[in-house]
Amino acid sequence: MRTVLITGANKGIGLETARQLLKLGYFVYLGSRSKSNGLKAEEELRAEGLYNIEVIELDVTNPDSVIQAKARLEDKLPALDILINNAGIAGVQPQNISQCDMNSLRDIFETNYFGVIQTTQQFLPLLQKSEAPSIVNVSSEVGSLTMQTAAGRRANWDNYHAYGSSKTALNAFTIALAHELRGTNVRVNSVTPGYTATDLNGFHQAAKKVEQGAKVIVDLATRQLPGTSGKFFGEEGEMPW
Structure with a gap:
């Protein structure tokens, strides 16, 4: 049975991604900053017959927490097959870069960028023991420089300058790691679920349902795409950086 670790899996897209992977027959480790919140999510899934x-x-922002989590998995597994770096925060909007709060900007990067890197660094040796390891970094179209500079870009993206820049940095990490690991069997890709109704946008106001957003992540995580690494995907296929 293939194994998956999902960060930020106690709610929203992370929880739905876990649900869909469980239904496909994967064993899922629910990464949760709060153990109690994680147990509530586990109870919810078990009530649906997913065991x-x-x-x-x-906690991806806490180096000791990441190290301890890695040690716990090493005691349980010979290898980890898939790491989904899903944990992220949007921060308070608006975030016009000319006046956004610097502490808020640092908090966003601490989770969305630095947290992903230190989590990946710790779990990479366990992933490299898998026959077909995959790292999926959950990004956003607001992290695409091409889309940000395109004619007709959405005006409300100005509310997400801090969040968007953290996802641009995350995409750069995806490219750098994929290039570093070229010639190995480790696939590293970014994915955007799109503007999805979750706590991340504050009011569950997006038209796209969480099931639809999670499916994009699940499809990328489970497809066997030999040699496909250092790419950015969305619901309609490959996305521009």
């Missing part, structure tokens, strides 16, 4: 799950307390 191949275990909560791993994991």
Whole structure:
């Protein structure tokens, strides 16, 4: 049975991604900053008849927490097949870069960028023991420089300058790691679920349902695409950087 670790899996797209992977027969480790919130999510999934799950307390912004989570998985697994770096925060809007709060900007990068890197660094050795390892970084179209500079870009993207820049940095990490690991069997890709109704946007106001947003992540995580690494995908296929 293939194994998956999802960060930020106790709610929203992370939880729905776990649900869909469980239905496909994967064993899912629910990474949750709060153990109690993770256990609530686990209870919800078990009530649906989904049992191949275990909560791993994991705060991606806390190096000690990440190291401890890695040690717990090393005690349980010979290898980890898939790491989905889903944990992220949007921060308070608006975030016009000319006047956004610097502490808020640092908090966003701490989770969305630095947190992803330190989590990936710790779990990479366990992934490299898998026959077909995959790292999926959950990004956003507001992190695409091409889309940000295109004619007709959405006006409300100005509310997400801080969040968007953290996802641009995350995409750069995807490219750098994929290039570093070229010639190995580790695939590293970014994916955007699109503007989805979750806590991330504050009011569940997006038209896209969480099931639809999570499906894009699941499809990328589970497809066997030999040699496909250092790419950015969305619901309609490959996205521009």
